[in-house]
Amino acid sequence: MPGLKSSVNKTAPEPTDPFHPIIYVRGYAMTENAMEATVHTPYMGFNLGSTRARQQYDRSFRHYIFESPLIRLMKEYGYQDSYADGINLAEPGGAVDFPDTDKRLPRRSIIIHRYYEEEHEQGNGATDSDAMGRSQRPSIEAAAVRLSKLIARVRDFICGDNTQARADFKVYLVAHSMGGLICRCLLQNEQADPEQSRRLVDKVFTYGTPHNGIEVMGLNVPRFFSLWDAHNFNRAEMAEYLKLKPRNGRVNSLNGAFPAERFFCLVGTNPHDYNLTRLVIDKASDGLVTMDNAYIEDAPRVHTYTSHSGPYGMVNSKIGYDNLVRFLFGDYRLRITMQPAVLPLSPPLQRAYDDGATIRGSYLFECTLTPRGDDPVPLSSRRIDHHSAVFRSFDELLNPHKAGLKRPRYPVLASVFLDSKRIEVGTTMVMNLELNVEGTDFRLNGGSVLSRRAPAEHLFRQTITLKITLQPGGWRMRYIFADQQWSDGRGSELKEDEQGHFIELKNSKGFAAKLYLQMADWR
Incomplete structure (x- = not known):
């Protein structure tokens, strides 16, 4: 990305493993206005950063800027987005305007799964332009199906017809909140994976995902509460779209569908800086998801003093980013x-x-x-x-x-x-x-x-x-x-x-x- 320099004054590593494409899956947009705002943003929150004040030796304060996980991945690791001349190269028909090979996506690409955006695929592979930009509320399974197709398209656009490149292709899934349930649905529900893309997933990193549902005033969200699709966080509903039999009433298991050691769970512990929802959520939470519900059985998890979202949110925090890059690119545990x-x-x-x-x-x-x-x-x-x-x-x-x-x-x-x-x-x-x-x-x-x-x-x-x-x-x-x-x-x-x-x-x-x-x- 021209004009960007490393914030740590280091050159980006050479294009070798473990640098695979990253697909970001955003979280839950509750209201119609929230969905509309979401589809009108290019990066759906992955571009948000934060500022903090650090006191100096002379009592003055200096602002520390965390640009965002998106920008840091570009600066420090040489990643780039999937947009070119206003076109999303990763969407259906996005490559039509760029058939030449120099416009192919590099392996170090960041792709946004725009599942809240209405998508009409036509017979010739082009996208109905009249439908673009309109929001929709897909089911978890429908969003997982689209994720399966997106992974396959990314592989095709990066590897082309190169047999060895296709055989070596892997992808990282990075997800916030409900986005992690979409990733799990892809991995655990065969019907939600028409392209058999789960075998292409190398690692999954989730921020504040309600892997065991959401509790409001100590009770799991009821299944009949379908307003704004909140029933997606009911454990009985989750068991269905995850094709999972609950264990001791819990649904936070991958059930052998994916290696648990390659599935990371970031758990937030700061409810105070989240919105008013925190008033009906347990204190041991990030303001929306309780700590006891934010992890996968046998998977690595880390507790950090971050909120579910907002100025002190986990996605736009340096704490979250430091854990993300060490999990994706690190060499020791x-x-x-x-x-x-x-x-x-x-x-x-x-x-x-x-x-x-x-x-x-x-x-x-x-x-x-x-x-x-x-x-x-x-x-x-x-x-x-x-x-x-x-x-x-x-x-x-x-x-x-x-x-x-x-x-x-x-x-x-x-x-x-x-x-x-x-x-x-x-x-x-x-x-x-x-x-x-x-x-x-x-x-x-x-x-x-x-x-x-x-x-x-x-x-x-x-x-x-x-x-x-x-x-x-x-x-x-x-x-x-x-x-x-x-x-x-x-x-x-x-x-x-x-x-x-x-x-x-x-x-x-x-x-x-x-x-x-x-x-x-x-x-």
Whole structure:
């Protein structure tokens, strides 16, 4: 794209894997006005960015500009859109005016699935111009059918008759909200995939998709509520168009139709900056979709302090973009799990427990992971004040059989994707982990014990600087307890046992745990 330069002063990588075409599938437009506004925009929200203020050393503020995921993909990775001279080359008949090969779509193309736009295909492949620009409200299945055809057209226009190029062709699907359900319908419902395009999908990234429906005032949207097609978020309705049998009343499973490890779920945790809908949605949400409904079983997911949409929305955030490009183009995956060995009680509670009192309580685990970079923002953030901390009961952790479990349910604190090509200095990826473990309000013989403890007392708290150095044939991890030491030191090597590499955590209160860090190749 002429005139654009990289915001990180890096040249775009050479056109090799993993750079496949990206198809963006926008979310739900509730009203007729919203649909009309949608079809009259070229990029349907993927071009929206955000600005943030950052305080400087002299008390002044500087604005940090995140241009948009669209513009960043163009600047940093050499992508371009599918529009030429006012024509959408990816729509039916779009290539008619450009038969010459130099107008073919490159592999690094971004295509917008314009499913809210009425489309009339004529026998000669041209599009009825009178119909273009008018909005329609298609069913989920109809939008998935059009997505299937769009993927096939993109393959044809990029690869032409080149047999090897067609055999190697893959595409990325990036979707917001209901757009993720359209992608799932393509993958899970054979009738919605007339072109057999699901085999061409390499990875799927969803922002705030209600994979298990939408709850209003604690109740799933009723099936009979068809106004504005809101019944699309009813679980019984979803089970039908996803060709899925609910499991324990839930429909957030790919049911083997697509590899779950290649399906990413970004979960928002900021309801406060969404519209008034947030008033009838649970606090543990992005303002529209609850955290418990925003993920796919066994798929990687990340919690971020973003709203469903708006100025602080997830699609137009740098946090969302950083996770997107690392998932699509990265080369490593990092999984962090804590295995507590001792969860001590405070001295008064311990004495009461020793005297035979009944004590009930659970634990909240916080973890915020922030990589070093030009404008460091957390890749993953699970916080108590965002209602996103990992919750575990004492029995789930240290007495699993009493909780009806075969093994302890240790908290997975973060599972993120990393890209060694984005290293700023040298050959080492550097990131900070902010860890905190707190107990909930304990109950002593059924009564509150708030008077026996200081508010918000931490059972364990530490900032850990993690350094991952790439070496021939692998990597080497070191760590620094940054609350006591400067983070630019050499650090200590991780210990290792039969379960993997870990950092030993302990303090003078008696807390003890192992923090396991599992690195794996990712392509």
